[in-house]
Amino acid sequence: MADRPYTLALIAHDGKKDDLLRFAKDHLDLLRRLQLVATATTGSLLSAQLGLEIQRVASGPQGGDLEIGAMIVHGDVQAVVFFRDPLTAHPHEPDIQAVMKVCDVHDVPLATNRASAEMLLDGVAELVG
Numbered sequence: 001m002a003d004r005p006y007t008l009a010l011i012a013h014d015g016k017k018d019d020l021l022r023f024a025k026d027h028l029d030l031l032r033r034l035q036l037v038a039t040a041t042t043g044s045l046l047s048a049q050l051g052l053e054i055q056r057v058a059s060g061p062q063g064g065d066l067e068i069g070a071m072i073v074h075g076d077v078q079a080v081v082f083f084r085d086p087l088t089a090h091p092h093e094p095d096i097q098a099v100m101k102v103c104d105v106h107d108v109p110l111a112t113n114r115a116s117a118e119m120l121l122d123g124v125a126e127l128v129g
Helices: 014-026 040-050 064-073 093-105 114-128
Strands: 007-012 035-039 055-057 079-083
Touching: 007 014, 007 040, 007 064, 014 040, 014 079, 014 114, 035 040, 035 064, 040 055, 055 064, 064 093, 079 093, 079 114
Parallel strands: 007 035, 007 079, 035 055
Antiparallel strands: none
16 A cells, blocks of 8 residues: 555546535545545536545546546556446446446445445545554
8 A cells, every 4th residue: 555545436426426525525534645536527526616636537428437447457446436326327327337347356345325435435544544
């Protein structure tokens, strides 16, 4: 862990962006100690509202989910918080499934709701001190 910063990816569907914003606000101290990457709209919102420094990739429907998936494959992302909206259809559903698959294949923790994200960040906090 000492040779590279811990990188957390943050993704949220449109219907869950406010939930992710509230979650991030509750964990600002820890998030400021991590390297963050997010899809475009989510990253812009978190940066503007909370002042977080975030590397932004394309929006999810424009390939941002796949960009984060590639970062996972290359070992550049150590955990993912993906606030999904399971009750709304998404035209880029295969991309969403791909992110979840690479997390499973590469043993990268993935939280898809607030409860699992709380547990994930508890573990991250122990790792980064």
